[in-house]
Each structure stands twice: as structure tokens, then as C-alpha cells.
Amino acid sequence: MISVDHLTKRYGAFTALDDVSFEARPGRVTGFLGPNGAGKTTAMRVIAGLTPAGGGSATVLGRPYATLPNPGRHVGLLLDASAQHAGRTGREVLTLAAVLTGVDRRRVDEMVDLVGLTSKEANRRVRNYSLGMRQRLGIAHALLADPEVLVLDEPANGLDPAGIRWMRDLLRGFASRGGTVLLSSHLLNEIERVADDIVVIGNGRVVAQGTTEELLAGSGTVVRSTDDATLRRALEVAAVGVSPVATGGLLVEADPEAVGRVALRAGVVLRELRSGDERGLEEMFLDLTATSAREGVAA
Incomplete structure (x- = not known):
């Protein structure tokens, strides 16, 4: 469970998050949508304990992320696939994460196989990875400790159609086993297919939320x-x-x-x-965010 309650965040005169409240529940995939600069990434960074909130709260499994015992065992994060150490191999990245979180190292090979990286690719330096390979490695890292919660920011970037289909099935399987998924993506057709619930944010405020069926009922x-x-x-x-x-x-x-x-x-x-x-999700999204889109601004 992820609970965001009246969350605010300001950078000087700029309000990135303005009284944002929503929940991502166990057994469900929650799509988190908004145009560039809407506040999605800021909200996810606050949830992950990387950015302090200005007001309100964000909790994971009933507690702030930073106060969870060994949080990497409970929450899988993928906020920036390019943030992995470029000089390490993919296998080294996962092995180090296993050591730091106390996970059996045998999980490394299991995750390499799960995300479809070959043995040769796993032993290649991350600096030589394509974006799609970095995303697969990031997903493997997020799943390494068999967490209860996944927080994923644009995990499908760089994946080919087969990879996107694989990721969709992976997330649906994770949720069906009782896991909580918070998923941000610009691929609206994929969100429509995989998400049980949707939260739409614009100019730092929630402009719509509900089940996918409710929001698309029209x-x-x-x-x-x-x-x-x-x-x-x-x-x-x-x-x-x-x-x-x-x-x-x-x-x-x-x-x-x-x-x-x-x-x-x-x-x-x-x-x-x-x-x-x-009407599909794309039309609904564009209608809801038509006055709040800020092209070229970081989210």
C-alpha cells in the first residue's frame, strides 16, 4: 500500500505538488499520469524518500520509506534507469544490491533470466548497454528482493513491442500475487491495458482519479x-x-x-x-490536462 496525503512541495515560488492525495492499493496496478512538469517524478521521489516533502505525507506499507527496516527488501524502485554505475557489469550491479539488502545471491541469476538479459549481456559494462537493456536491468534490480511494492517511473522507455508486452505481463503477475504497483508512463495505451486504477495529475494537482473502468466510462x-x-x-x-x-x-x-x-x-x-x-484513455488524458501541459519542463 502507498498512501499520499495532502502532499505539497515547493521550490522557491514554484509549486511542484499542491495538496496531492491518492492511494495505490495491494493487488492492483495504479497508473500515474500527467504531462511534462505535472509533478509525477517529484511525487515518486518523495514517496521513495529521495526528496523531502514540504507538507503532508507519503507512506509505503504504513510508514515513511526512510523508516522502513531495510527498505530495499520491501520496495522495488526504478526512477532513473540511467543512474546505474556505468563502470560495473549488469551482474555486478545486481550482486552488490543483493549483498547490501541481504538477498541470496542466487536471486541474481534468477533476475537476469527473468528480465531476458543473456549471460553475455549481464557480464557487459553498463556503459555499453542500450536504453532497453538498462531498463531491463533496472527492473531486475527493483524485483531482486521480492518486494511487496513497486514504484516505476517510465519503465517501458527503450523497450521494443515484445519487451513492452513482457513488462505488462510481469506487472499484472506481480499485482495478482498481492503486490502494489505505482506506474508512471507516457504510453497511454499500455496504461489503459495494465492499470486497475488511474491517477491523473496536472500543474501539481490531482485532476482525476478512480478505477480505469470508471474514468473511461464516458x-x-x-x-x-x-x-x-x-x-x-x-x-x-x-x-x-x-x-x-x-x-x-x-x-x-x-x-x-x-x-x-x-x-x-x-x-x-x-x-x-x-x-x-x-473514448479512450488518450482522449480523456488530453481533455483533463489540456490547460496544464508544460512541454519541455521536467516532471
Whole structure:
């Protein structure tokens, strides 16, 4: 279990986290989403005890990370795959971690096999690893002590499609055995497939959270036309609730037939007309974060 309660963090006049609260529960994968600069990485660093909170609290298994006895045995972290010692081999990285956490060294070979690194790759210097290989090594490091909790920041970066599928199955298996997973990723399609719960953050604040099913349930009708401005005015005249969709078009609080009739009367040609239930995570994410995206700012 991960519990974040009214968490705040400021850097001078800049507020990175503003009253953030959410939970990641055992037996479930929680997707943690937000545009660049939203505060995801800051929140995960506070959870991992690497950055002090300005206010509020973040606990793992009921305690702050730093107060856990031998925390590496309980929590697996992957926050930056490039942070591994470049001069060591992959096997040396894992062996040193096993020694420091008191894990049986036989786990090293088990993890090398689990993440799909060959014996030759495991004995190669990390400086010669591709990004995908570093990610696999980072996942092996996170799983080495058979932890109860995983905190992973963009673990799929650099993985090929087969690697992404492997990671998805790995995380689902970990959760099915009662583990807690907090997963940050820009691969929204993968989050939609693997996450049981989703937390969306923008400008340092939680803008939506709930089960994946709840957040994607949607309502109303999504419509795109040759003249959305005219269609929107016609819908408003008909006293129908309407709002713009970040990816283009309109989200209308009416069924598709009613929207089609309004468009017909207004003489507007429709390009797309479908139930809001069919909206995917990408559209929901863009709508929720349209005013909070800060391209090029560190998260």
C-alpha cells in the first residue's frame, strides 16, 4: 500500500505538488499520469524518500520509506534507469544490491533470466548497454528482493513491442500475487491495458482519479464536423450541454440521434458521431490536462 496525503512541495515560488492525495492499493496496478512538469517524478521521489516533502505525507506499507527496516527488501524502485554505475557489469550491479539488502545471491541469476538479459549481456559494462537493456536491468534490480511494492517511473522507455508486452505481463503477475504497483508512463495505451486504477495529475494537482473502468466510462456523444463552431452554437440554442474536446470536436450531453438532428437542422456535415463511452484513455488524458501541459519542463 502507498498512501499520499495532502502532499505539497515547493521550490522557491514554484509549486511542484499542491495538496496531492491518492492511494495505490495491494493487488492492483495504479497508473500515474500527467504531462511534462505535472509533478509525477517529484511525487515518486518523495514517496521513495529521495526528496523531502514540504507538507503532508507519503507512506509505503504504513510508514515513511526512510523508516522502513531495510527498505530495499520491501520496495522495488526504478526512477532513473540511467543512474546505474556505468563502470560495473549488469551482474555486478545486481550482486552488490543483493549483498547490501541481504538477498541470496542466487536471486541474481534468477533476475537476469527473468528480465531476458543473456549471460553475455549481464557480464557487459553498463556503459555499453542500450536504453532497453538498462531498463531491463533496472527492473531486475527493483524485483531482486521480492518486494511487496513497486514504484516505476517510465519503465517501458527503450523497450521494443515484445519487451513492452513482457513488462505488462510481469506487472499484472506481480499485482495478482498481492503486490502494489505505482506506474508512471507516457504510453497511454499500455496504461489503459495494465492499470486497475488511474491517477491523473496536472500543474501539481490531482485532476482525476478512480478505477480505469470508471474514468473511461464516458457519457454523452463525441462529434466532429466540418464546422464545429456553428454546430456548437446550434447545440447551445437547443439547450444541450456541450464542451470542446482537446483532440478536436465536441463532447455533447445528448445521445447520437439527438446530436445528428441538431446538425441536420443547422446544415452542418458530420465527420464523426459516436458514443462518449468509446473514448479512450488518450482522449480523456488530453481533455483533463489540456490547460496544464508544460512541454519541455521536467516532471
